Amino acid sequence: QVQLVESGGGSVQAGGSLRLSCAASGVTGSSYCMGWFRQAPGKEREGVAAIHTGGNMAYYADSVKGRFTISQDNAKNTLYLQMNGLKPEDTAVYYCAANDEAMKCLTVLQALGVAGVSMYNYRGQGTQVTVSS
DSSP: OOEEEEEOOEEEETTOOEEEEEEEESOOSSOOEEEEEEEOTTSOOEEEEEEETTSOOEEEOTTTTTTEEEEEEGGGTEEEEEEOSOOGGGOEEEEEEEEOOHHHHHHHHHHHGGGOGGGOSEEOOOEEEEEEO
């Protein structure tokens, strides 16, 4: 069973930075999809960033391009989201998510980018990010 545990959320002022971490365990495949999505109160889930661990292509929502960076440390089975230039509209609960069906999830990523949030079959408990103006 895949388990994902996020950390690193918090409260910052606009323009500040945070780095989210996601420790993954129980993943048996050599490659899979991982990503971050967020959900603000009263809003739909929004894909933020995603990668396929077998490649080096990253996908981002237009709203975070140039500000957020997704990365992975395979040795530590950890996914990161570096968030710079934070804005009040970035305030949300951020979730780490994974799909271990390597080829299927890659197809979804290539077709939909971060919009394919529904493809994830595992997610963490979420971490709150609050950005004040």
